[in-house]
Amino acid sequence: MSDLGTKARELDSADELAPLRDRFVLDGTVYLDGNSLGALPANVPDRIADVVRRQWGELRIRSWEESGWWTAPERIGDRIAPLVGAAPGQIVVGDSTSVNVFKALVAAVRMARTDGGARTDDGTGGTRDRDEILVDATTFPTDGYIARSAARMTGCTLRPVTPAEVPGALSARTAAVLLNHVDYRTGRLHDLPSLTAAVHAAGAYAVWDLCHSAGALPVGLDEHGVGLAVGCTYKYLNGGPGSPAYLYVRRELQDRFDSPLPGWNSHAEPFGMRPDFEPASGARRGRVGTPDILSMLALEAALEVWDGVPVEAVRAKSLALTDFFLECVVAYVPDGRVTSLTPVPHGERGSQVALRCADAGEVMKRLIERGVVGDFRHPDVLRFGFTPLYVGFADVERAARVLAEVLR
Amino acid sequence: MSDLGTKARELDSADELAPLRDRFVLDGTVYLDGNSLGALPANVPDRIADVVRRQWGELRIRSWEESGWWTAPERIGDRIAPLVGAAPGQIVVGDSTSVNVFKALVAAVRMARTDGGARTDDGTGGTRDRDEILVDATTFPTDGYIARSAARMTGCTLRPVTPAEVPGALSARTAAVLLNHVDYRTGRLHDLPSLTAAVHAAGAYAVWDLCHSAGALPVGLDEHGVGLAVGCTYKYLNGGPGSPAYLYVRRELQDRFDSPLPGWNSHAEPFGMRPDFEPASGARRGRVGTPDILSMLALEAALEVWDGVPVEAVRAKSLALTDFFLECVVAYVPDGRVTSLTPVPHGERGSQVALRCADAGEVMKRLIERGVVGDFRHPDVLRFGFTPLYVGFADVERAARVLAEVLR
Numbered sequence: 162m163s164d165l166g167t168k169a170r171e172l173d174s175a176d177e178l179a180p181l182r183d184r185f186v187l188d189g190t191v192y193l194d195g196n197s198l199g200a201l202p203a204n205v206p207d208r209i210a211d212v213v214r215r216q217w218g219e220l221r222i223r224s225w226e227e228s229g230w231w232t233a234p235e236r237i238g239d240r241i242a243p244l245v246g247a248a249p250g251q252i253v254v255g256d257s258t259s260v261n262v263f264k265a266l267v268a269a270v271r272m273a274r275t276d277g278g279a280r281t282d283d284g285t286g287g288t289r290d291r292d293e294i295l296v297d298a299t300t301f302p303t304d305g306y307i308a309r310s311a312a313r314m315t316g317c318t319l320r321p322v323t324p325a326e327v328p329g330a331l332s333a334r335t336a337a338v339l340l341n342h343v344d345y346r347t348g349r350l351h352d353l354p355s356l357t358a359a360v361h362a363a364g365a366y367a368v369w370d371l372c373h374s375a376g377a378l379p380v381g382l383d384e385h386g387v388g389l390a391v392g393c394t395y396k397y398l399n400g401g402p403g404s405p406a407y408l409y410v411r412r413e414l415q416d417r418f419d420s421p422l423p424g425w426n427s428h429a430e431p432f433g434m435r436p437d438f439e440p441a442s443g444a445r446r447g448r449v450g451t452p453d454i455l456s457m458l459a460l461e462a463a464l465e466v467w468d469g470v471p472v473e474a475v476r477a478k479s480l481a482l483t484d485f486f487l488e489c490v491v492a493y494v495p496d497g498r499v500t501s502l503t504p505v506p507h508g509e510r511g512s513q514v515a516l517r518c519a520d521a522g523e524v525m526k527r528l529i530e531r532g533v534v535g536d537f538r539h540p541d542v543l544r545f546g547f548t549p550l551y552v553g554f555a556d557v558e559r560a561a562r563v564l565a566e567v568l569r
Numbered sequence: 570m571s572d573l574g575t576k577a578r579e580l581d582s583a584d585e586l587a588p589l590r591d592r593f594v595l596d597g598t599v600y601l602d603g604n605s606l607g608a609l610p611a612n613v614p615d616r617i618a619d620v621v622r623r624q625w626g627e628l629r630i631r632s633w634e635e636s637g638w639w640t641a642p643e644r645i646g647d648r649i650a651p652l653v654g655a656a657p658g659q660i661v662v663g664d665s666t667s668v669n670v671f672k673a674l675v676a677a678v679r680m681a682r683t684d685g686g687a688r689t690d691d692g693t694g695g696t697r698d699r700d701e702i703l704v705d706a707t708t709f710p711t712d713g714y715i716a717r718s719a720a721r722m723t724g725c726t727l728r729p730v731t732p733a734e735v736p737g738a739l740s741a742r743t744a745a746v747l748l749n750h751v752d753y754r755t756g757r758l759h760d761l762p763s764l765t766a767a768v769h770a771a772g773a774y775a776v777w778d779l780c781h782s783a784g785a786l787p788v789g790l791d792e793h794g795v796g797l798a799v800g801c802t803y804k805y806l807n808g809g810p811g812s813p814a815y816l817y818v819r820r821e822l823q824d825r826f827d828s829p830l831p832g833w834n835s836h837a838e839p840f841g842m843r844p845d846f847e848p849a850s851g852a853r854r855g856r857v858g859t860p861d862i863l864s865m866l867a868l869e870a871a872l873e874v875w876d877g878v879p880v881e882a883v884r885a886k887s888l889a890l891t892d893f894f895l896e897c898v899v900a901y902v903p904d905g906r907v908t909s910l911t912p913v914p915h916g917e918r919g920s921q922v923a924l925r926c927a928d929a930g931e932v933m934k935r936l937i938e939r940g941v942v943g944d945f946r947h948p949d950v951l952r953f954g955f956t957p958l959y960v961g962f963a964d965v966e967r968a969a970r971v972l973a974e975v976l977r
Contacts, residue, residue, distance in 0.1 A: 200626075222602050306846040321844070402632065403861040432947065
């Protein structure tokens with residue numbers, strides 16, 4: 162066994178999170194695509210069978226009360242809360258990430274416009290509204306498309322800037338800023354505390370997309386004063402394909418959260434069937450229509466794998482995994498064949514490694530054939546995601562070794 | 570056995586749809602709440618187990634291609650299509666009904682404003698935009714709330730009118746009209762062909778909510794020239810609690826469908842990850858974010874119970890069931906204890922019967938205790954839904970008989 166193979170065994174032996182792997186259904190492959198679709202938690206199949214056969218099949222409509230269907234969006238939100246550093250009562254689960262980006266951005270613009278400091282002298286003696294949304298120019302595309310629609314529908318202009326450019330781009334016109342905590346392509350971790358502070362200092366609201374960070378590293382929403390955030394649940398939270406997304410609205414802002422999608426589930430009295438809309442208080446205000454129960458309760462079961470798992474320990478292992486992967490890549494892969502796009506400093510790294518590589522599409526195909534599953538991002542990126550709950554150091558060493566074989 | 574009991578047995582014997590009951594998981598209760606949550610189709614549990622254990626658990630991300638996850642929204646839309654009188658390629662499944670109402674109404678306003686005839690002389694020498702949305706004043710509340718948001722975000726005013734008042738309320742200002750095919754409370758069926766024609770004649774677009782008609786009666790979307798329609802799938806389509814809704818965009822309008830929720834799934838090239846949005850052609854333009862696969866594939870299995878079932882036969886049985894229920898109620902229930910809110914003419918009746926009744930909440934509670942499950946609608950309505958696929962005439966006779974016992 163190589164030195165790195167020995168080191169991998171030692172690291173696995175010392176890994177306190179290693180037993181968590183048994184909470185998932187895995188096979189012999191090295192699954193480094195949990196940042197696209199998390200692996201199946203072992204308790205999900207039986208839970209879903211119960212939801213389908215007993216809750217739906219036998220109890221039918223009684224389950225809205227008796228099986229807790231009606232309150233699932235807030236209850237499951239409270240399960241996600243500790244993973245992103247939020248106290249209970251601020252997260253609601255439902256809809257897709259795209260739909261939640263729309264809710265959050267429109268609400269952010271409306272809040273910015275009704276704030277005391279939201280109007281500024283424009284130099285001509287009048288005042289003007291906040292009329293600009295900044296969006297991360299390197300964002301996962303859907304956020305940009307939705308931001309453009311939110312801008313169009315609120316009379317704003319949309320201005321794409323890199324996260325580094327945000328502080329310089331903020332002005333008295335800025336209403337909202339849509340940012341990714343971790344870049345989906347490169348794995349770069351952005352500085353949430355300082356960017357949030359800068360946006361707030363300009364009198365605007367930041368909306369954070371946590372898709373690639375929640376479940377992989379501490380987010381600290383409450384601590385860092387974040388107002389609005391969204392995220393998906395099918396990556397590091399292992400909720401299943403297309404599982405419902407979530408929306409965080411900071412407690413102090415909830416009474417001012419003015420949703421563009423005020424469905425009956427966000428009404429103060431949903432079963433009053435009243436023609437006039439009166440928004441619910443609390444996180445429920447972020448709901449829209451009838452919650453998608455099968456997917457939502459699969460997610461609830463999936464979140465139970467986090468019981469007793471501190472997210473700080475997950476972060477420590479995540480960094481150890483990506484460090485070790487980079488070390489193995491340097492040791493094994495012929496010089497010049499790959500270039501890492503992922504930042505070296507821990508403070509700038511998420512839980513993935515992106516390698517630029519000629520013929521990346523073909524290389525990934527051959528990796529998958531040999532049991533190492535990552536993904537390919539157009540045009541030249543090999544993307545490897547490291548889920549600390551079920552990826553071990555021997556997996557990492559094997560992945561780098563197989564990559565080197567493929568590239569030779 | 571009473572005369573009506575004998576008649577029920579005869580009607581059941583002659584019912585060609587009676588064997589369909591075996592396609593569902595049912596017990597000894599008379600389930601007349603399929604217009605709230607359809608019963609569990611017998612093939613769903615095994616299908617979902619396969620989706621969870623094999624497609625997600627074993628194939629993982631490969632399932633986006635290999636298990637047809639990516640194309641599920643259009644494929645399942647095409648399964649719904651014949652039930653609502655639509656040719657393939659016009660329906661996409663996903664999101665909640667509320668979210669789809671928002672998409673459809675905003676798109677309708679945008680289309681009305683870009684139509685050749687959309688501008689009219691306002692008598693002062695200028696022109697004015699279409700700036701009014703009409704909404705069914707008796708609608709299920711969420712449609713009204715969402716319509717108000719769509720109006721606010723498109724610079725329209727919202728005007729609630731009863732469906733009967735719509736023809737008189739239409740004007741050159743009307744951009745869009747949101748209508749229910751069947752009233753959720755009374756069960757009244759509205760005249761889709763003539764209302765659609767009137768709305769179109771005024772240069773506006775009708776958006777039809779089919780929640781309480783699809784799966785219970787022929788809708789004829791293509792035949793009647795409907796432009797936009799939405800519906801849920803958890804009532805007469807038996808898709809499961811909170812299963813995804815659908816959006817119909819008539820083929821001729823698809824190139825002009827300008828969604829307020831342009832997520833990456835509605836991009837012409839979703840995996841191009843391009844910063845600029847270019848809408849997909851066809852029904853896919855109605856998609857938003859990543860589809861909710863577990864709920865969606867449960868719905869797909871549920872729709873298989875319709876194989877070989879003509880919706881015209883379902884409608885004939887539905888009318889026979891509601892006729893017979895009203896006959897039994899008249900025969901059994903003491904005079905003056907209930908009043909039907911459901912229209913007598915077949916052309917004005919959906920697939921439910923609503924009875925006004927003193928102490929309706931308490932009465933429904935006692936009905937449910939005795940195995941007859943309908944629901945209560947505030948303040949004084951007993952609501953009974955008749956799903957022709959699994960409700961028989963003996964069920965109907967028993968429901969009326971138990972109601973009479975409770976009321977005595």
